[in-house]
Amino acid sequence: MSNGQQKAIIAVHVRGLDGMCSGCRAWWALLTPYPCWQVQWATSRQARAVTARLLTGVR
Numbered sequence: 001m002s003n004g005q006q007k008a009i010i011a012v013h014v015r016g017l018d019g020m021c022s023g024c025r026a027w028w029a030l031l032t033p034y035p036c037w038q039v040q041w042a043t044s045r046q047a048r049a050v051t052a053r054l055l056t057g058v059r
Contacts, residue, residue, distance in 0.1 A: 006042040013039045
């Protein structure tokens with residue numbers, strides 16, 4: 001997946017007023033607590049990319 005797709009997931013899957021993931025509710029009618037597994041995946045991928053850029057810039 002591209003960085004743009006990760007950003008789209010993070011932008012859509014936000015905490016609703018009830019503490020549930022609004023993206024999961026809108027897309028799949030699932031009551032999933034926030035942060036859902038998609039947000040966790042997307043943020044971990046972004047963190048890995050930032051770390052990789054930092055480490056390759058140091059070398």
